[in-house]
Structures are given as structure tokens and as C-alpha cells.
Amino acid sequence: MTATRAIEDFVDPIWRNNPTFVQMLGMCPTMAVTNTVINGFSMGVTTTFVLVGSAFFVSLFRKSVPNEVRITTSILVIAAFTSLADMFVAALAPTIYKALGAFIALIVANCVLLGRMEAFAQKRPVGRSVLDSLGTGIGFTLGLSCVSAVREILGNGTFAGIHLFGPHFQPMLIFMLPPGGFLALGFWLLFLSYLKARKKGHRRVRLWPVVVTRRKVAA
Amino acid sequence: MLKDLSWILVSAALVNNFTLTLFLGLCSFLGVTGKVSTALRMGAADTFVLVLTSVAAWFLNRFVLGYAPYLRIIAFIVVIAALVQIVEMFVKKVSPTLFRELGIYLPLITTNCAILGLALFQTNRGYNFIQGVAFALGAGLGLTLALTLMGSIRERVELSDSPIFARSMGIVLIIAGCISLAFMGFGGLFSS
Numbered sequence: 001m002t003a004t005r006a007i008e009d010f011v012d013p014i015w016r017n018n019p020t021f022v023q024m025l026g027m028c029p030t031m032a033v034t035n036t037v038i039n040g041f042s043m044g045v046t047t048t049f050v051l052v053g054s055a056f057f058v059s060l061f062r063k064s065v066p067n068e069v070r071i072t073t074s075i076l077v078i079a080a081f082t083s084l085a086d087m088f089v090a091a092l093a094p095t096i097y098k099a100l101g102a103f104i105a106l107i108v109a110n111c112v113l114l115g116r117m118e119a120f121a122q123k124r125p126v127g128r129s130v131l132d133s134l135g136t137g138i139g140f141t142l143g144l145s146c147v148s149a150v151r152e153i154l155g156n157g158t159f160a161g162i163h164l165f166g167p168h169f170q171p172m173l174i175f176m177l178p179p180g181g182f183l184a185l186g187f188w189l190l191f192l193s194y195l196k197a198r199k200k201g202h203r204r205v206r207l208w209p210v211v212v213t214r215r216k217v218a219a
Numbered sequence: 220m221l222k223d224l225s226w227i228l229v230s231a232a233l234v235n236n237f238t239l240t241l242f243l244g245l246c247s248f249l250g251v252t253g254k255v256s257t258a259l260r261m262g263a264a265d266t267f268v269l270v271l272t273s274v275a276a277w278f279l280n281r282f283v284l285g286y287a288p289y290l291r292i293i294a295f296i297v298v299i300a301a302l303v304q305i306v307e308m309f310v311k312k313v314s315p316t317l318f319r320e321l322g323i324y325l326p327l328i329t330t331n332c333a334i335l336g337l338a339l340f341q342t343n344r345g346y347n348f349i350q351g352v353a354f355a356l357g358a359g360l361g362l363t364l365a366l367t368l369m370g371s372i373r374e375r376v377e378l379s380d381s382p383i384f385a386r387s388m389g390i391v392l393i394i395a396g397c398i399s400l401a402f403m404g405f406g407g408l409f410s411s
Binding site for chain 1: 239240241242243244245246248249289290291292293296297300329330331332334335336339340343383384385387388389390391392393395396397399400403
């Protein structure tokens with residue numbers, strides 16, 4: 001394994017193929033548990049654990065698993081690691097376990113995991129698969145933290161429980177409620193594609209038309 | 220009894236809509252809602268699998284998982300995968316046209332978190348057999364409603380002239396946020 005390829009495997013899913021912002025996978029936890037930074041971050045870490053563990057085993061047994069049952073095998077491995085993670089979190093951090101609710105068990109149905117197994121771990125050696133899934137996990141944690149930071153700062157005036165503003169801060173409650181999840185990620189995506197459009201040279205792209213008005217359709 | 224059941228059904232369909240307030244099944248919500256017709260079919264397939272899963276989960280909880288609670292997640296996901304496989308074979312045999320129309324979405328129901336979520340919620344809340352079926356029906360109706368709403372709005376958005384950087388998923392999520400906001404209004408339905 002060359003060093004550059006290893007770095008590529010690791011960095012690509014963090015930045016250029018970020019699971020949250022680019023691939024748009026694993027949306028359920030991205031919306032559901034991101035009302036505070038601590039919840040979002042711990043969900044990301046838990047998912048990373050399941051991801052790395054299952055990538056290791058799926059990649060290890062990739063030659064002995066027949067092609068017809070590979071999805072079932074991956075799901076079973078992921079389910080086993082999710083059960084482990086479920087028990088770990090319940091034992092080590094009961095408050096976080098209560099806050100995340102059923103969503104730790106729902107890591108099984110997170111498409112990021114099955115996607116990585118299908119696209120990467122089933123075809124490549126163990127070292128590369130572990131690096132790739134570690135990168136994906138970190139990218140996912142980054143995405144969750146970004147979304148939850150917006151929601152917590154605007155919706156509660158705090159960051160990871162620390163009060164940022166004075167006592168007269170009026171929180172935007174909507175960001176703590178379910179619609180806030182959609183809106184926060186939506187604004188992140190709009191902002192990122194705005195930056196991308198700027199980089200491509202669309203100098204006249206402006207943010208305000210979205211907020212204020214819509215241009216008339218050219219006849 | 221009947222009041223209780225209808226409460227479960229309406230609550231799962233509107234007040235605690237699986238997609239818009241509990242954030243379950245978002246992959247299909249964002250992925251296959253490009254057209255209303257596909258969204259409707261996806262919703263119907265989801266509802267069918269949800270009801271079957273609810274029945275299967277009740278049997279598992281009643282007869283198997285009492286002895287081995289730590290196997291819950293694995294048992295549920297295996298049963299769901301098997302159910303989806305059976306439904307796929309059944310549809311293929313009975314109606315090949317429907318099978319072709321559903322295409323890849325049918326096997327993808329396995330990794331739809333709404334299905335697993337239903338089984339887990341039903342277990343946590345201790346629903347009995349009939350309550351579970353009502354819950355699944357309500358959840359399925361809610362999912363279909365959300366998918367259809369999203370599909371019909373997105374068909375319009377395709378035709379509108381939005382700014383160049385908004386022609387991506389960003390605008391879809393903002394729309395989803397607005398629909399979700401509207402659904403919060405149902406929260407007042409059962410205040411007493």
C-alpha cells in the first residue's frame with residue numbers, strides 16, 4: 001500500500017465525498033439526533049465505531065462469502081456491531097443513550113454503512129477498507145457536528161452546553177423542533193453549492209435571491 | 220377500544236408522521252420523490268411491508284425474544300430482509316408489470332429505517348397485535364402522504380427557474396422543512 005493512496009482513501013470520504021453533504025446518505029440520524037452538538041457528535045462517533053468494525057470483518061471475509069449472499073452478510077455483520085454499540089453506549093453513557101433513543105439501534109438501517117460495504121470493503125484489502133471507513137466515519141461526524149452546531153446555536157443559544165450569548169438572547173425555537181433539522185441541512189447545502197458555483201466562476205451568483213425574491217422566468 | 224385504535228392510527232399518520240417528524244425513511248423520501256407516480260407506488264410498497272413487519276415483530280416479541288433480548292436488532296433485520304425477499308418474489312409471480320415498475324426500490328426497502336423503526340417503537344411501547352397493525356397502517360399512510368406531497372411539489376420545482384446554486388438537494392430540504400413545519404400543526408389535534 002503506497003502512502004499517497006492510503007492518504008487518498010482516508011481523506012476522500014472526509015472532504016470530496018463527504019457522506020452528509022455530497023453523497024446525502026444516512027439522512028435519518030443527520031436530522032433526528034442533531035438538536036445538540038453533544039448528541040450529534042456522539043452519534044457520529046458511535047457510527048464510526050460500527051463502520052470501522054464491520055468494514056474490517058466484511059473485508060476480511062470478502063473472498064469466502066459467495067456473491068449471492070453478500071448483502072445479507074454485510075447486514076448481519078453491521079447488525080452485530082450495532083448491538084455491541086447499543087450495549088456499550090447504554091453501559092458507558094446512559095444520558096446520551098436516553099437522548100439518542102432508538103436511533104442507535106437504527107444504525108443498522110443507515111445507508112452510509114451498507115453503501116461503504118458494497119462500494120469499498122467487499123472488493124478491497126483490509127487496511128484500505130479500514131482507512132476508508134474511518135474517513136467516512138470522520139466525515140459523517142463532521143457533517144452531524146456542522147448541522148447540530150447550527151441548530152444548537154440558533155435554537156438554544158448554546159454550543160455543547162456552553163451559553164454563548166447574554167441572558168436576553170431570544171432563541172429561534174424552530175431550529176430545535178423537527179423542521180429545524182431539514183432547514184439547517186438545507187441551508188448548509190445551499191451555502192456549499194453557492195461556494196462551489198462561485199469557485200466555478202459564476203461571479204454573478206448571489207445569495208439574496210433565495211431569501212428575498214425569485215427572478216422572473218425568461219420567456 | 221376503537222377510540223384507542225383510531226388514536227394510534229391518526230397519531231402515527233399525522234401527529235408523529237414517520238418521515239416528517241420522526242425522520243425515518245428519509246433516504247426514499249429524498250431519493251425517489253422525483254415523480255408523483257413513483258412516490259405513490261413506493262408508499263404502497265412501504266405500507267405493505269410495514270404491516271407484514273408489524274405482524275412478524277409481534278410474533279418475535281411474543282415467542283422468541285423474551286428468551287434472548289440481546290438478539291433484538293439482529294432478529295428484526297433478518298426478518299425484515301426475509302420479508303422483503305418474499306414480497307419481491309410474490310410480486311414478481313403475481314404481477315410482473317408492477318414488479319418492473321417498482322424496480323430497484325423494492326429490495327431497497329430492507330434498509331429503510333422506517334421499517335426497523337416501526338418494529339422497535341412497537342416493542343418499546345408494548346403494543347398488542349391489533350394495536351401494532353393499526354400503528355403500521357397509520358405509519359404507512361403517513362409515509363405515502365409525505366412521499367406524494369414531496370413528489371408533487373418537486374415536479375413543480377423542476378419547472379421553476381431557481382438560482383443556479385439552488386438546483387440541488389438544498390432547495391428540496393428547505394421544502395421538506397416547510398412541509399414538516401405544516402405538519403407540526405397536527406400536534407394540536409390531541410391536546411386534551
